[in-house]
Amino acid sequence: MAKAFMVQGTGSDAGKSLLVAGLCRAFTRRGLVVRPFKPQNMSNNAAVTSDSGEIGRAQALQARACGVAPHTDMNPVLLKPEHDSGAQLVVNGHMRGQVKPQDFRTFKETLLPDVLAAFERLKSTCDLVIVEGAGSPSEVNLRAGDIANMGFALAANAPDGVPVVLAGDVEKGGVIAQVVGTHAVLMPSERALIKGFVINKFRGDVALFMPAMTDIEARTGWPGLGVVGWFLDAAKLPKEDSASLGTWLEAGRGHGAHPIRIAVPRLARIANFDDLDPLMAEDDVEVLMIEAGQAIPGDVDVIVLPGSKSVISDLRQVKTERWDIDIAAHLHRGGLVVGLCGGYQMLGQRISDPDGIEGDAGEEPGLGFLDVETVLTGDKTLEQVTGKVAATGLDIAGYEMHIGLTEGPDRHTPWFHLQDGREEGALSPSGHVMGTYLHGVFATDAFRHDFLSQLREGRSGGAAYEQGVENALDALADHLEACLDLDTVLGLAT
Incomplete structure (x- = not known):
């Protein structure tokens, strides 16, 4: 022993x-x-x-x-x-x-x-x-x-x-x-x-x-x-919980005159925000945590709605803070919006919680940027997965950790094809709004580099995130x- x-x-x-x-x-x-x-x-x-x-x-x-x-x-x-x-x-x-x-x-x-x-x-x-x-x-x-x-x-x-x-x-x-x-x-x-x-x-x-x-x-x-x-390199390691957000904020500053700017609204019940760590590891990326009372800047390249442990409550916060209006303006300017897990659910037309799994039973209209609806029901999905990007065939890996079933027309244009044959995530007809249940997907270097290269013409290479953690x-x-x-x-x- x-x-x-x-x-x-x-x-x-x-x-x-x-x-x-x-x-x-x-x-x-x-x-x-x-x-x-x-x-x-x-x-x-x-x-x-x-x-x-x-x-x-x-x-x-x-x-x-x-x-x-x-x-x-x-x-x-x-x-x-x-x-x-x-x-x-x-x-x-x-x-x-x-x-x-x-x-x-x-x-x-x-x-x-x-x-x-x-x-x-x-x-x-x-x-x-x-x-x-x-x-x-x-x-x-x-x-x-x-x-x-x-x-x-x-x-x-x-x-x-x-x-x-x-x-x-x-x-x-x-x-x-x-x-x-x-x-x-x-x-x-x-x-x-x-x-x-x-x-x-x-x-x-x-x-x-x-x-x-x-x-x-x-x-x-x-x-x-x-x-x-x-220990200065602590910022290169995945964060445990919200007590680490101060370090997260200090580390998320890109270098150079024109970094790629990514805004992340700080939800009250933000979850698995270490999904953004690989993006922060890139020298030319600036990740901005948008606090309550702040507007999402108009000059960001991407808005990421992160995971949430209380998705309907956090969806209401997005509306109260008028971040939904900022997101709509961002899309009007041609920007990208990414929803991860709970953020993906928020981007749809409606979220229903008939059994009160995350609080009081009820439902809430979504932000309406994806044509999907979510019902919080069924067993919790806990699974490590691999697959490919539907549009490019690039390999990806991640994990699912969620309650809820999301369906609708935009599911017919999935973001990923998983190895088990499932289609995962959704894309809007314009291609400017995308959502997925996969956590950790940005840790795949080739996928992350390709995603960022779409935002900056001529960008090549980038950080080796997993090796950086080691x-x-x-x-x-x-x-x-x-x-x-x-x-x-x-x-x-x-």
């Missing part, structure tokens, strides 16, 4: 996911068989697994860092927020229903057997499991029935529990209080599981922080395991090797 250790954070967005990804790659390169694990995740950025389920995007990236396909055992409980008062619950890769926050607190401890069983299955396949916590163990109001942090760490690897490395986020300020405060609110049994702390996202001269490390050690009794400097993971592992004593970290695993 494998050994394991856990990375917990002093707060959300402390960099846990990135640390685990880098550690997975570093220890895999040392010849160990490594697997990532996150007991409970909350994210609308998800990935389809090799066993036809879904897990958080971060665990899929961590699996890639280990050189293996993602599996549902790597993230047995996933919450996907649909609206302010509820979320979709995914257990062992498959939807188990919708839950309200107050209800989840009362029954989440019933999910602990699912979590522990997945953990044990994973341990039987490898040498080392690196576990990622969620949020912070210092959230004492969530301690009852906890399965994400110390509740899991104490229950697993009986009788000793899973050793924990605590990561503090120096970027936000107050990191000494973060770590010391966590020590103050933990129970003695929980403090005993923390075997050391790491300071993450440091900028500047690390030597200036060494007195603080000594002070934290004295106040907590925990050894400092190192200071991890700011290079970034290797650079992250090198970075952690330089910042931390990984032999000591590995020695903590039990």
Whole structure:
């Protein structure tokens, strides 16, 4: 059976996911068989697994860092927020229903057997499991029935529990209080599981922080395991959730005098926005996230409506923000509009949710730019697919993750032909509006390059996105090797 250790954070967005990804790659390169694990995740950025389920995007990236396909055992409980008062619950890769926050607190401890069983299955396949916590163990109001942090760490690897490395986020300020405060609110049994702390996202001269490390050690009794400097190439890796949107915005700036400009309305329940990462990797592409209250600029080349976890609610937001008028004006000027998954559904004539799958039962007129209609019904489609572009024959690959059936006249001119014989997506008669259920399709270099070349005459070549992700993971592992004593970290695993 494998050994394991856990990375917990002093707060959300402390960099846990990135640390685990880098550690997975570093220890895999040392010849160990490594697997990532996150007991409970909350994210609308998800990935389809090799066993036809879904897990958080971060665990899929961590699996890639280990050189293996993602599996549902790597993230047995996933919450996907649909609206302010509820979320979709995914257990062992498959939807188990919708839950309200107050209800989840009362029954989440019933999910602990699912979590522990997945953990044990994973341990039987490898040498080392690196576990990622969620949020912070210092959230004492969530301690009852906890399965994400110390509740899991104490229950697993009986009788000793899973050793924990605590990561503090120096970027936000107050990191000494973060770590010391966590020590103050933990129970003695929980403090005993923390075997050391790491300071993450440091900028500047690390030597200036060494007195603080000594002070934290004295106040907590925990050894400092190192200071991890700011990792610039983090922007080249797929994003986990909306907490990453700040980095996403900073990275999406094209170079040159006349970059290709792509506008993306920021939907309230935006999902799988990592679909746009490959476009951001192109030096001559500028991706603009359009915030609520902003108009879509009139000089963009493409408008992309991204995925949504609450498509009718987000469709209403598009209308409230008057983005529908901006899209119509953009099309009048000859621009392109792309809808991805939920965005594809919005582009049609109508969306119906007769069973209240994503909230209250009802329907909403669509934007009317594609002659299709969608009914949110049936089982959730979770599938990795390959195929070809209908117009050019170029190969594509991606994955489907959606509820709903979309049909109508524009489906007779599909965007893609899939390998299983299905026709996928729709094109308007003008060819200027296109929609698809496929996520990740822009990660296919040849397809992305061809798409962009239609926007700029004479454009050739472009980024090698997938290789760029691999290079970034290797650079992250090198970075952690330089910042931390990984032999000591590995020695903590039990």
